[in-house]
Amino acid sequence: MNLMYNSTRDKNVKVTASQAILKGLSDDGGLFVPESIPALEVSLDALADMSYQQVAYEVMKLFLTDFTEEELKNCINKAYDDKFDTKEIAPLREAAGAQFLELFHGSTIAFKDMALSILPHLLTTSAKKNAVSNEIVILTATSGDTGKAALAGFADVDGTSIIVFYPKDGVSPIQEKQMLTQRGANTKVVGIKGNFDDAQTGVKEMFNNKELAERMNKAGYQFSSANSINIGRLVPQIVYYVYAYAKLLKNKKLAKDEKMNVVVPTGNFGNILAAYYAKNMGLPIGKLICASNENKVLFDFFQTGTYDRNREFMLTSSPSMDILISSNLERLIYKIAGNDAKKCADFMKALSTAGKYEITSDMKEQLEDFVGGYATEEATAKAIKRVYDEEGYIIDTHTAVAAQVYFDYVAKSNDTTTTVIASTASPYKFTRSVMNAIDSKYEKMTDFELVDELEKLSKVKVPQAIEDIRSAPVLHDIVCDKTAMQDTVENILGL
Numbered sequence: 001m002n003l004m005y006n007s008t009r010d011k012n013v014k015v016t017a018s019q020a021i022l023k024g025l026s027d028d029g030g031l032f033v034p035e036s037i038p039a040l041e042v043s044l045d046a047l048a049d050m051s052y053q054q055v056a057y058e059v060m061k062l063f064l065t066d067f068t069e070e071e072l073k074n075c076i077n078k079a080y081d082d083k084f085d086t087k088e089i090a091p092l093r094e095a096a097g098a099q100f101l102e103l104f105h106g107s108t109i110a111f112k113d114m115a116l117s118i119l120p121h122l123l124t125t126s127a128k129k130n131a132v133s134n135e136i137v138i139l140t141a142t143s144g145d146t147g148k149a150a151l152a153g154f155a156d157v158d159g160t161s162i163i164v165f166y167p168k169d170g171v172s173p174i175q176e177k178q179m180l181t182q183r184g185a186n187t188k189v190v191g192i193k194g195n196f197d198d199a200q201t202g203v204k205e206m207f208n209n210k211e212l213a214e215r216m217n218k219a220g221y222q223f224s225s226a227n228s229i230n231i232g233r234l235v236p237q238i239v240y241y242v243y244a245y246a247k248l249l250k251n252k253k254l255a256k257d258e259k260m261n262v263v264v265p266t267g268n269f270g271n272i273l274a275a276y277y278a279k280n281m282g283l284p285i286g287k288l289i290c291a292s293n294e295n296k297v298l299f300d301f302f303q304t305g306t307y308d309r310n311r312e313f314m315l316t317s318s319p320s321m322d323i324l325i326s327s328n329l330e331r332l333i334y335k336i337a338g339n340d341a342k343k344c345a346d347f348m349k350a351l352s353t354a355g356k357y358e359i360t361s362d363m364k365e366q367l368e369d370f371v372g373g374y375a376t377e378e379a380t381a382k383a384i385k386r387v388y389d390e391e392g393y394i395i396d397t398h399t400a401v402a403a404q405v406y407f408d409y410v411a412k413s414n415d416t417t418t419t420v421i422a423s424t425a426s427p428y429k430f431t432r433s434v435m436n437a438i439d440s441k442y443e444k445m446t447d448f449e450l451v452d453e454l455e456k457l458s459k460v461k462v463p464q465a466i467e468d469i470r471s472a473p474v475l476h477d478i479v480c481d482k483t484a485m486q487d488t489v490e491n492i493l494g495l
């Protein structure tokens, strides 16, 4: 029997995994969610002896039930290969009393590679399975890291093209250069005059535009999404929580069935939702600690039960978390509303009209495993310096938000549970903020001088992704107003 997927906003929608991956977003604007969350079938002991690829298969086959074993293994083997600079794919590093799960060893040195190196394969396999002949146009909004990882994943993939929108003034210089130097005849990168939420809203509007979809179809195109609203992004992210637990078990850092906590630096709520799904599959996870930067809409939500985006949007040193509308929270809301699509749709309507909604006390009770925390800019910089001073280990700004929230949580709760911190980017991606946090003497250096200094301090070799952009030519220069995103897409596609 196939596991089917429903929409969070319409209980009558029911599609297979491959159809959900192809569509990205349901026609009603809802997100696809599995009818139920499957339980792990193999024991944690057995998982402890498996490679990353093997764990990936054991987890993903439970969600993507309409893929054959051969199809899925093929996708996994093409994704998790030597594009990653370590065989472990997601190694653990113990420091500052926690286990840092390094999710940045893929080709664009951010955790988005964990899912975006496999999504193109899942998508092209899904297209074949469903006899789709249109070219699939991947439309993506990025706060900096998804864009590059999606571009790298889809560049020159037959039957696809990709258009990425990013906030022109809202990403780090290295993030921007990584995107603007992207090769591949099927890639387009567009800066918008607006923030990430504007980009994400613009993309969602195009997905929901039926008239546009019809014209696209006539011209031989259809949209899909590489954002974490696509279930094909979320499922691969569950894998590394299972893998991390299994490795900690193997290394005797955890005893059998002992719980682990996770701390996740959060923006769109995709990464932490994957941990929540892992917990629901039976992985012994205790607390799910959701770390925000100064855009602390999620912290307030866990505190009060009210989600309220009516506030000033802050640009911080952890730009990939500068988000006020965390799309994947919708999947959690749906679940704690008892899989009630009507109720979920009402909350989302309130969010788009009034900018806020308040969940019921029944729903709030189901959030007791979540802990919200946030770190100010100053505290984030201090966390980088503290971990460097104590351990000689250099973490990026996003990971530092999580580390600071972890330090605060432990101080307050005295909870000594073994804790995994999702380490979501290489410090090389946010060199300036990282180096300034360590010493103010770096302020006057250029970006690439800082890269060399970081190498000296961290004793971690400069990643290939950074070497690649030192001399690479800029190949993209489209900038548009946030209201002109659809016109830009129509121009690019010649509609």
Ligand SMILES: *Cc1c(COP(=O)(O)O)cnc(C)c1O
Residues within 6 Å of the ligand: 110, 111, 112, 145, 146, 228, 265, 266, 267, 268, 269, 270, 271, 272, 320, 321, 398, 399, 424, 425
């Ligand atoms: C995307 C991203 C995040 C936020 O992850 P979500 O799944 O959107 O919550 C955190 N850190 C980095 C470096 C990222 O690229």
